[in-house]
Amino acid sequence: MNDDEFDLMDELYFVQSYSYLQESLGWEDSLLLATLHGLYSQGYIKCLDDPDTERFEEVDIQNEGRNLFFLATKKGLMAHNTL
Known part of the structure; x- marks a missing residue:
């Protein structure tokens, strides 16, 4: 996980909108x-x-991301917290 990914994960412990991020x-x-x-x-x-x-279906973040909300998964939280 690079620095940008780590910083973004800090914001995703709760559901957040694209505009908030x-x-x-x-x-x-x-x-x-x-x-x-x-x-x-x-x-x-x-x-x-x-x-x-x-x-639940595949998401094209480049085209749809501005209209979505995001949340860390358990896998993501585990990776974030072990660094």
Whole structure:
């Protein structure tokens, strides 16, 4: 897990919207979307349509990410907490 992924995981202990993450971290869209994609592809985060509705089908974060919510998975929390 690189530094950007670690910093993003810090924000995902609770469900967070894309806009919250962008405001909180102050990152450009390209960095935030790429980092979300990397964490998602490793199974470290899950995507939600709204704070209560998880997406179970494959998500294209580059195209859909701005409209989603995110949350760390158990696997992601374990990886985050062992560093």
